[in-house]
Amino acid sequence: MSGPAKADLNKAGVESSDFPVLCETCLGPNPYVRMSKQEYGAECKICTRPFTVFKWNPGQGARFKKTEICNTCSRIRNTCQCCILDLEYGLPTQVRDVALGRMSEAPTSDINKQYYAQNLERQIADGSTSSSTLALDSLRSSSAGKEMLKSMARTDPSYKRNRPHICSFFLKGDCTRGKECPFRHEIPPTDTTMAKQNIQDRYYGRNDPVANKILRDHAVEKGLVPPEDKSITTLLLLSLPTAILEPDLRTSLFKALPYIAQTDIKSVVLVEASHCAFINFHTRDKAERAASGLSATGGLDVQGSVGGKKAKIVWGRARAKKTAA
Ligand SMILES: [Zn+2]
Ligand SMILES: [Zn+2]
Ligand SMILES: [Zn+2]
Structure with a gap:
């Protein structure tokens, strides 16, 4: 050549x-x-x-x-x-x-x-x-x-991933190649978000639908089920060290969650007496990302915590609705 x-x-x-x-x-x-x-x-x-x-x-x-x-x-x-x-x-x-x-x-x-x-x-x-x-x-x-x-880890090879792609003609109902067709004649799963994968996002590790699902499933497994009420955008940090200050808490938080920006957080409310803090996010999406991120690392590493104990994380609850008299 x-x-x-x-x-x-x-x-x-x-x-x-x-x-x-x-x-x-x-x-x-x-x-x-x-x-x-x-x-x-x-x-x-x-x-x-x-x-x-x-x-x-x-x-x-x-x-x-x-x-x-x-x-x-x-x-x-x-x-x-x-x-x-x-x-x-x-x-x-x-x-x-x-x-x-x-x-x-x-x-x-x-x-x-x-x-x-x-x-x-x-x-x-x-x-x-x-x-x-x-x-x-x-x-x-x-x-x-x-x-x-x-x-x-998915270390066992999963050769199913190497199968031919699904036949687009079959999906439209007009593949004439029958058994000779090199593509798969199958109805794809209904969840189409998983199919929308982009190689750049997968490579850089952002907005990857497969990753989001894995992380969400893991958070649920750890008891962090996202509340059905989508208006809930608050996470609660428990067992914080005594005398922690808000700036230190924020620093620990952004260090643990590099994909969360200052501007994603609406407010941090520290309740010293109960050793807990409310982290209010602007969007549910960011709250979910933070929740799955913190569950993935087994809690939050907080500066000044005794013996490196991590702060536990739970979802906040909706404010009790005022019931009609
Ligand atoms: Zn590969
Ligand atoms: Zn076909
Ligand atoms: Zn390259």
């Missing part, structure tokens, strides 16, 4: 790799799977740089799969290059980041993304940054979060 010399391509910020970074599910059960490789075959869906695309058949009855993001981008976030799930836990990066209390610094413009990826690529090559410290700052992350990730 003729083309620009490799050195020139590297200067232009092109990514080349010999092996894809894949999770077990995407790879399929056969360890000797044949990969076809196309150098600079497509633009990475994250950094937009051309990258080496790998394509393979992960097993009988599966659809062909290919890498969607470049090797560097996958290493930066420790994800599979194909399904973009976390490599260690098999979970969406949003679940991982919430449980470990970290937020990804996402460059927004395409030029920034390319620059960011190139920069980190150089650091990895130099050995000044290892890909694992890039992906997870494990020293700083909470052990409760890690425990939760371990308990939720």
